[in-house]
Amino acid sequence: MSLQIPISGAALRRGQEAQANEPRAIAARYDSALNRVVVDLANGCTLAFPPALAEGLEAASPEQLSSVEIIGCGYGLHWEELNVDLSMPGLMAGIFGTRAWMARQGGRSTAAAKAAASRANGAKGRCPRKTS
Incomplete structure (x- = not known):
């Protein structure tokens, strides 16, 4: 016995609009030479990102990523x-994990100049005063 669930015309239109306009993956793979997850989209574009950016993928092996x-x-x-x-819409918007994950990633920086300034300011015990 199959259960038929009626779909309203408005819901059907929203689904068709989403399918036409939102990014949809048609192929995905891990490219070990580039260290990137590569996603081919239905619109002909390709999205590639390093797994270290994505929550849950940062410590994965190449076999797991594949x-x-x-x-x-x-x-x-x-x-x-x-x-x-x-999610593809999330990835396209630059969202690579939960809100908490993204907040933690936003504060990270590996820039040498920023690290040196932070150490210097920390040694003073405060942020430097602004000079005009």
Whole structure:
């Protein structure tokens, strides 16, 4: 017995609009030479990102990264062994994890000048005064 759920015309239109306008993956792979997850989109574009940017992928092995699957009609990526799911609209917007993950990533910097300034300011016990 199959259950039929009626779909309103408005819901059908929203779904068709989303399918036409939102990024959908048609192929995904891990490129070990570039150290990038590479996603081919239905609109002909390609998205590539380093796994270190994405929550749950930062410590994954190349073998684990290679097991990427496309889910949800192309709206998401899934790594079964890592239990990681990333949404294509989120990736396209630069969202590589949860809100807490993204907040922690925003404060990180590896710039030598910033690190040196931070050490110098820390040695003073305060932030430097502004000079006009």
